[in-house]
Amino acid sequence: MTAIGTTAWVMDRCDDLTRHSARPDALERVYLSPEHAAANTAVRAWMLDAGLDTETDAAGNIWGRRSAAGAPQRPGTPGEPALVLGSHLDTVPDAGRYDGMLGVVLAIAVAHRLRGQALPFALEVVGFSDEEGTRFGKALLGSCAASGQWDEAWWDQSDADGVTLREAFARFGLPPDRVGDAARRPADLVGYLEAHIEQGPVLQDRDLPLAYVTTIAGARRFVLTVTGEARHAGGTPFDRRRDALVAAAHLVTRIEELARAAGCLATVGDIHVEPGAVNVIPGRAEVTLDLRGRTDADRDALWDRIAAAGREIADGRGVTIEHTETHRAPSTACAPRLSRAVAAGITKATTTSSDPLGLWSPAGHDGMAMAAVTDVGMLFVRCRDGISHHPDEHVDPEDVDLALDAYTAAVLALAEEAR
Ligand code: GLV
Ligand code: MN
Ligand code: MN
Numbered sequence: 001m002t003a004i005g006t007t008a009w010v011m012d013r014c015d016d017l018t019r020h021s022a023r024p025d026a027l028e029r030v031y032l033s034p035e036h037a038a039a040n041t042a043v044r045a046w047m048l049d050a051g052l053d054t055e056t057d058a059a060g061n062i063w064g065r066r067s068a069a070g071a072p073q074r075p076g077t078p079g080e081p082a083l084v085l086g087s088h089l090d091t092v093p094d095a096g097r098y099d100g101m102l103g104v105v106l107a108i109a110v111a112h113r114l115r116g117q118a119l120p121f122a123l124e125v126v127g128f129s130d131e132e133g134t135r136f137g138k139a140l141l142g143s144c145a146a147s148g149q150w151d152e153a154w155w156d157q158s159d160a161d162g163v164t165l166r167e168a169f170a171r172f173g174l175p176p177d178r179v180g181d182a183a184r185r186p187a188d189l190v191g192y193l194e195a196h197i198e199q200g201p202v203l204q205d206r207d208l209p210l211a212y213v214t215t216i217a218g219a220r221r222f223v224l225t226v227t228g229e230a231r232h233a234g235g236t237p238f239d240r241r242r243d244a245l246v247a248a249a250h251l252v253t254r255i256e257e258l259a260r261a262a263g264c265l266a267t268v269g270d271i272h273v274e275p276g277a278v279n280v281i282p283g284r285a286e287v288t289l290d291l292r293g294r295t296d297a298d299r300d301a302l303w304d305r306i307a308a309a310g311r312e313i314a315d316g317r318g319v320t321i322e323h324t325e326t327h328r329a330p331s332t333a334c335a336p337r338l339s340r341a342v343a344a345g346i347t348k349a350t351t352t353s354s355d356p357l358g359l360w361s362p363a364g365h366d367g368m369a370m371a372a373v374t375d376v377g378m379l380f381v382r383c384r385d386g387i388s389h390h391p392d393e394h395v396d397p398e399d400v401d402l403a404l405d406a407y408t409a410a411v412l413a414l415a416e417e418a419r
Contacts, residue, residue, distance in 0.1 A: 078187075
């Protein structure tokens, strides 16, 4: 095993985590799965090695903590507010190995680097259990629990196999009625600082390794259900058809046109057709929709236009289109206090004379939820070609080296300010 806290150790641990996957040929680790439990076990061991005491909370997030004096301490110990470092351990299907995991492993490495060093606050590291939301449709479940924003309405959301969130909790060994215990109190927190790959091409285009984040864009996610009529593919002339899939296809292309015109991002990432037979006209099509905008107002105005386009298509094709909103997160501004610390860390690590770059993040992050209970800040690390949510996701060890230095320096800058 490489020496803990080094760049090689960080890279190796990101590799290790790929073992905990639902599929032998690809990385997929969703909330409350056996792989989630296995990843938590691996991360717990690394946290212990870094001098942290550990605990899995009531929503399956894994936490580690040391006191201000530097001794291992039970996560959530009241009376000594903690700076929280971390990211998430769940993945999308056929994922890369750095989205989320890099931030958790870097946080453990930073804790190790500061091991035994007195700080004016306790230090906690968290591996959030669900940021992606790919299993139940609702994203940020782990950090919503940790920030006391659990909504009882989520319990009945189900996965592709019909397992509800409530059942999945019980199977994982978490009593659903205790989820409130995961909530952290603002008085116990100094801030939440996350390192994450950029998931876009800006740093590469600018030939820069690192940036701080200014704002995290808010997302809305929907399931759109188109209902037509399933009939014989041979016996039904076109003018008698109410084809749900063709209507959905029109809607999908309209969504892209409208999003482009609005300067927003819209993605239909999944489609399910029923009855799903080669010689039956589709009677029902369900598509997912993910919407993002630089501002919540832009994004919401786009949704209004998409809903209107849906009504028009439904009228024209004799189908109905219904929607369910599965996730909504407002955009989140990073706290200037934390962004300043991250920028100072970047300056120190990269020894450049120019000001560090600040970027807005179209991708969602756990900080969006944590902002309800504490200030949040983020450090972005360049990823090759901006590729993410794909197995080709890649970070250069040289950039990770700089990220480790910048992250550590950012924590020390906050410590300096707090003294
Ligand atoms: C998370 O990666 C998201 O932005 O969907
Ligand atoms: Mn992701
Ligand atoms: Mn992520």
